[in-house]
Amino acid sequence: ASGRVALVGAGPGDPDLLTLRALRVLQDADVVVHDRLVDDRILDYVRRDARRIFVGKSRADHTLPQERINALLVAEAAAGHRVVRLKGGDPFVFGRGGEEVEALRAAGIPVEVVPGITAALGCGAAATIPVTHRGAAQGVTIVTGHGKDGEPDLDWEALARLKHTLVIYMGLSAASRIADRLTAAGLPAATPAALIEKGTRPDQVLAVGTLGGLPALAAAHRMAGPALIVVGEVVRLADPARITAIARPALAVAAE
Amino acid sequence: ASGRVALVGAGPGDPDLLTLRALRVLQDADVVVHDRLVDDRILDYVRRDARRIFVGKSRADHTLPQERINALLVAEAAAGHRVVRLKGGDPFVFGRGGEEVEALRAAGIPVEVVPGITAALGCGAAATIPVTHRGAAQGVTIVTGHGKDGEPDLDWEALARLKHTLVIYMGLSAASRIADRLTAAGLPAATPAALIEKGTRPDQVLAVGTLGGLPALAAAHRMAGPALIVVGEVVRLADPARITAIARPALAVAAE
Known part of the structure; x- marks a missing residue:
């Protein structure tokens, strides 16, 4: 299977501040794992037949612990899916993207990071x-x-x-x-x-x-x-x- | 005339890191005033009939002094043009965007700032x-x-x-x-x-x-x-x- 994960920055809120790359990766995803901070108008770009998984992290209030999110990303990619981990802002500015990269790398899953407007x-x-x-x-x-x-x-x-x-x-x-x-x-x-x-x-x-x-x-x-x-x-x-x-x-x- | 200026961040180089808003504003421009740091593949998005003005600033080497750039932006907008000031990265991170905003504001020209991936x-x-x-x-x-x-x-x-x-x-x-x-x-x-x-x-x-x-x-x-x-x-x-x-x-x- 050719499963992989893209950590994608959704930007600060305005859907027009998504990058061209982020839009393309999002529209290509089989599974989108997203936070509370991501605007609904951005989620509208996700394919209708893609699965959306809400992990409810508003940063202070972790609905799903980070370790569970890491495991989820690894499992979905290992099953052969094109996974997008969509985060408010930029994945590497208080987005815990580094931890997700480490978990995916340890599992041998290819990762791409698409920056967002912080x-x-x-x-x-x-x-x-x-x-x-x-x-x-x-x-x-x-x-x-x-x-x-x-x-x-x-x-x-x-x-x-x-x-x-x-x-x-x-x-x-x-x-x-x-x-x-x-x-x-x-x-x-x-x-x-x-x-x-x-x-x-x-x-x-x-x-x-x-x-x-x-x-x-x-x-x-x-x-x-x-x-x-x-x-x-x-x-x-x-x-x-x-x-x-x-x-x-x-x-x-x-x-x- | 409905002249106006958008200060647009072109991002770090990869054209896919342009935002959707930046692309739209760029394609709508009558005049594009740009730096050396902006990739040619991004300039390809500019309308064929738009004027491109290269102001050659590589930050260290100012081909056109900042005051001249400010005056150029004011003059083009005052003439009724939709002007894009296109900068590498983000307009407000060492891009001297703040100075351009001040000059345009003083001249009563409407300004929009479109952030870029820094x-x-x-x-x-x-x-x-x-x-x-x-x-x-x-x-x-x-x-x-x-x-x-x-x-x-x-x-x-x-x-x-x-x-x-x-x-x-x-x-x-x-x-x-x-x-x-x-x-x-x-x-x-x-x-x-x-x-x-x-x-x-x-x-x-x-x-x-x-x-x-x-x-x-x-x-x-x-x-x-x-x-x-x-x-x-x-x-x-x-x-x-x-x-x-x-x-x-x-x-x-x-x-x-």
């Missing part, structure tokens, strides 16, 4: 927030806000020192702690910050304020995720026409 | 190097190796502390200095490192070794760029079948 860039484009910008950010760091006991294990002082754009995935529930840790590490509370919920989707929410005002911003919008936190001077470039809400007192502080 | 993720997928990986990298930092006097102005100590994956764009000519600065800042010379030249293209070169061995690796392959440097434990996951060359003495050091 949220930092998809949401950046949709909000007109350039993650790098001359004079404002010479680089970008992407981390996850998810961690043991609700606190990510990060080197806050190093992050505060970089003066880059800092993008935090899955950081909504830890927004308050993240703001505390970064300010304690020396990043001014007045540093511009944005919260982007459902980025690139028609119901995208773009809230702009400051690092110190992040928790209030999240609470005011009753955000429930998936949401992205962007911290850095580049937030000032966000397209005013696309901003859903500005935390005005917080911005006043920033302007001082 | 090299770190495109090359990561092509080399099977996951930029984040459980137990190996909790985040990724993307910086440019390009800077004044051939030396990027970066906080090396903070970068060395993060123990993330570090991806350096346009770092080939500064590879020796980058390796020196990072090791001086405390990152072990035995840290795995990769050089990826022409990533995602049929003639991709993937060289794997250590941070200390980077300059020798670049020299041995007579690399001329565009090339990407990846530093971090995740390099160990690179697909052995795709590695063009391994710096064996360097890897022996890493294995100690």
Whole structure:
């Protein structure tokens, strides 16, 4: 049998942000194993006679443990199927794609990885927030806000020192702690910050304020995720026409 | 006139990594303003009757200064054309897209930003190097190796502390200095490192070794760029079948 697996990035939400390669591989699949984060409009590209297996991972809430997903991919490919493992964003940015590659490689299954537009860039484009910008950010760091006991294990002082754009995935529930840790590490509370919920989707929410005002911003919008936190001077470039809400007192502080 | 500009990311090289949205906008353009980094096979998607304007920026070597490019985009859109500004990778990752957005916004020209697969993720997928990986990298930092006097102005100590994956764009000519600065800042010379030249293209070169061995690796392959440097434990996951060359003495050091 010629079974194989493609780990495919579905991008940040907007189905038009799928790559040509991702579309082709998806339309060729016998079996599609997908997460909650993948938009229904992308699943519509799957062949009618293909099997869809929902593994329900919303990253924080693992319906099927990763080991079970790995075993499922190996078994389906070993049975001769063309399998697509479809993930929100990019398979290699907090997508646990590396673990799936290792499991498939150990089982001798051919694997292809099809990259996807990661949220930092998809949401950046949709909000007109350039993650790098001359004079404002010479680089970008992407981390996850998810961690043991609700606190990510990060080197806050190093992050505060970089003066880059800092993008935090899955950081909504830890927004308050993240703001505390970064300010304690020396990043001014007045540093511009944005919260982007459902980025690139028609119901995208773009809230702009400051690092110190992040928790209030999240609470005011009753955000429930998936949401992205962007911290850095580049937030000032966000397209005013696309901003859903500005935390005005917080911005006043920033302007001082 | 209904002139407008779309800043479009062409991705890392492979034309199949263009997004559906990028393809649509490109095929609809009256004028396409593009860089050297954009593959000819992507330019083949442009309508025959569209004008192509080559602005020859290979990032280091600006054939047309950025201010002239900004003015060109404004003038073409003001004349009522649908303009595409096509860039390698993503427009907002060292693409100076933010500056173009500011210039267009100041001139009252409508702008859309279409994200692209950035090299770190495109090359990561092509080399099977996951930029984040459980137990190996909790985040990724993307910086440019390009800077004044051939030396990027970066906080090396903070970068060395993060123990993330570090991806350096346009770092080939500064590879020796980058390796020196990072090791001086405390990152072990035995840290795995990769050089990826022409990533995602049929003639991709993937060289794997250590941070200390980077300059020798670049020299041995007579690399001329565009090339990407990846530093971090995740390099160990690179697909052995795709590695063009391994710096064996360097890897022996890493294995100690």
